[in-house]
Amino acid sequence: MSDKSDMNFKEQQDRYRDTVFLPRTSFPMRGGLPKREPEILQHWAEMDLDGKIREAGKGRPVFTLHDGPPYANGHIHIGHALNKVMKDVINRAHRMSGFEVRYLPGWDCHGLPIEWRIEEQYRKAGKDKDTVPVLQFREECRQYAAEWVGNQAEGFKRIGIQAEWENRYVTMDFSSEAKIVEEIGRFLLDGSLYRGLRPVMWSPVEKTALAEAEIEYHDIDSTTLFVAFPAVKDPTPGQALKGVSAVIWTTTPWTIPANRALAYGPDITYVVLRVDETTEESLVPQGARLLIAEDLVETFSKEVGISGSHVLYTLPGKALEGAVFAHPLRGNGYDYDVPMLPGEFVTTEVGTGLVHMAPAHGQDDFVTCRQHGIEVTELVQGDGRYAPWVPHLEGLHVFKAAEPVSDLLTEARQRAEAAGEPAIGLMGRGKINHSYPHSWRSKAPIIFRATPQWFIGMDGATELREASLNALHDVTFVPESSRRRLTSMVEQRPDWCISRQRAWGVPIAIFVEKRTGEVLRDADVMQRVVDAFKEKGADAWYNTDPAVFLGPERNPDDYEQVFDIVDVWFESGASHQFVLGQEGLSFPADLYLEGSDQHRGWFQSSLLESVGTQGCAPYKAIVTNGFVLDEQGRKMSKSLGNVISPTDVTDKLGADILRLWVLNSDTNEDLRIGxxxxxxxxxxxxxxxxxxxxxxxxxxxxxxxxxxxxxxxxxxxxxxxxxxxxxxxxxxxxxxxxxxxxxxxxxxxxxxxxxxxxxxxxxxxxxxxxxxxxxxxxxxxxxxxxxxxxxxxxxxxxxxxxxxxxxxxxxxxxxxxxxxxxxxxxxxxxxxxxGELWEDIRAYRRIVTTELETARREGIIGSSLEADVTLPFSQEEAEKLGGFDWAELLITSHAEVELLPGETRHGGPTVERAAGHKCARCWKVLPEVGENKEHPALCLRCVNVVSA
Known part of the structure; x- marks a missing residue:
């Protein structure tokens, strides 16, 4: 067109602009979500939307998603947001599918993290926690938790979570505490709860036992030792071990004083290796006779500097049964025998094929030694220091013991060499970088330590393990692959240690008879405790005369009142007791939904409790979500500066963007955000x-x-x-x-x-x-x-x-x-x-639009409406696709089907510039434009519309 023609077309276009039915709406293009979303929240509150939702759901089939309680300690993080949004989507979708959905959000309020924060405040103020009355301390913990419950609730509301906020549950409510202690009582009364000495994961910093779910793993550098134990008694029957020393390898030198036995693999072949030559740096005495696994001779020799040796003889592992060795620190206050015991857990992957056994500091060690009647002695106190009765090491922290223990073992070796005795003590040392358990609260490494604790038996009369595994058969897992994770954990877990040595929580409110050490299992006593907790909360255990609980027939002086508190995982695991079963909340719940770490935490504790006291799993289905990583797949941390908080997202982009991220992600796996x-x-x-x-x-x-x-x-x-x-x-x-x-x-x-x-x-x-x-x-x-x-x-x-x-x-x-x-x-x-027909149409349309784009690039047409397209169809294609208005489908001014002979298409579509003029109203290029004298700039269709 000429400039004059362009001007004329624009004038004609303006003339008919108001006759075109263009979209009009008050819904803005830009969301302005950070500003608009709080306004919508306010509007919902004013119209009582939550109440209307509750009222509308009455009488419908019930769907119950039981909320796993987040911990009331700090602002909500991106993991919270992920989890709560997933739950919210499921709840809303069920509600809009015709179900009554009552969602009661919950919080975990007891336990070490909150207690730790209050203690931090004390330390900053120069106060000693142990001088503060326990009830005052507990009240400060309660106030701290209540503040964060409110804070987190507002955070969840801001990201659009719909819930019965006024009916929330918290584990520190009196009613909750009463249900928790009642649950403890059920295990007490059926004989499952007992006090025993077991090695547990222990935090020397926090001075308490920890659950597996409270552990995280970090790589650390540890000192490793090769230690020789000289034989003092031959196995019967078996090969003579006179002058032979068994060698072990350990990554925990501090456990050597607690050694009480050695373990061998019954199916492993061992050799007695005579040391002929050593390197200059080697600690191994020449001529020493060392017992190690045959498969590890080469790697062992390299690590301890043996440059020349000779295998005197081999012997099967079973031949070691009955052999006895001396403790490597004999003569230094450790003058007892160390028997050789069979252990199926012994391997030849690393070390020497022989394992040093410290029953106070390892589960396999404990079980094996107890099976053979070996005493478990306590050498390490709650703060991680050796007890006063530990020779040469009293008062020393175990994490500082590598050098002192090495020195004692070196002295033992040197004395034996000087006296011409068999090898004993330190044979080699090194360093290893390995994954080691830490407390996820204090971030400090933990130890395994045998202490008297309260346990729920997994086997025995109640057969809790087997019953729990059977209950899982009827549970749906999403994704299905997560089923094995939970079942394997239940299969392998030891008895459940439920006691903690702290102050903030629900006490294990039971009595032990001082004379016999027997636990008092009396239903009436337990009921009086429950009733007191309902009225006064768990503080009643601390401020009530024990005689009130024991009743007139018992003398309080005859009983020890237990003040250990129960594991917080037991508390949250009991939440089905004080949440589900209410009006509109079914038991078992239809769904539990949490992160994959809860297979060792809430999923498991809830299962064990519900099976133990109700005989069934508390859930019909489990959904697991992954963890949130940054865009490079790294864990989020303040030091890396890669933390994305929900508040940051809502303030800058809006909650709907955050929610969309969740549902656009593969939540079955770890997610990335940035x-x-x-x-x-x-x-x-x-x-x-x-x-x-x-x-x-x-x-x-x-x-x-x-x-x-x-x-x-x-x-x-x-x-x-x-x-x-x-x-x-x-x-x-x-x-x-x-x-x-x-x-x-x-x-x-x-x-x-x-x-x-x-x-x-x-x-x-x-x-x-x-x-x-x-x-x-x-x-x-x-x-x-x-x-x-x-x-x-x-x-x-x-x-x-x-x-x-x-x-x-x-x-x-x-x-x-x-x-x-x-x-x-x-x-x-x-x-x-x-649908299949239109998929074919769309596939062919894509072919034609590609040709239209080519014609546009080549300058044949400006837009598709300037095109005239010829579509060559075979007879079969014409019968299937030829009856459609292809000009309409292709958004061209004209399209014509050309029927070609044969069953296959000959060539592709052709694109030419359409004949005629451009309609000023619809922009189609048609020969008929100009035929109407009153509206010469319009096609006939548009003439009819504007003339009506």
Missing amino acids: HEILKQQGELYRRLRNTLRWLLGALDSYTPEEAVSYEDMPPLEQYILHRLTELRALIAEAVETHEWVGVYPALHGFCTTDLSAFYFDIRKDAIYCDAPSDMTRRAARTVLDILQRALCTWLAPVLVFTAEEAWQARFGEETSVHLEPFFEPDAAWNKPEL
């Missing part, structure tokens, strides 16, 4: 929002009278409705199986690929330019009405704020999408054969 990932989620959100905005705009002034029946709709509209049935089936399956991975990416793909890039693109011409009475336009707007309702309700569980805003933009602020059910497509819309 600024770039959130930026990508923002772009995905923008596309979804634009879809909703265009729908609302295109539905401007839509009325139900405009609707067209399904039977009268064009095939394109019927195809889009078919796609809705497929999406609804995907959502329905997710609701049933709790498998949500991939659902919202599919919904996003539908919005961007099926709608924005296909259906909307095709139907814009009819919606903008056809007459309001035109059947195609009416059918399209009928489908848009359906799409808007469907997408708003289907997106509502995730985009809780945006879906609400879009719903109210059309239906008014007195309504809420969260009171609506999921949109249900008509079953008649589900036509797989129609």
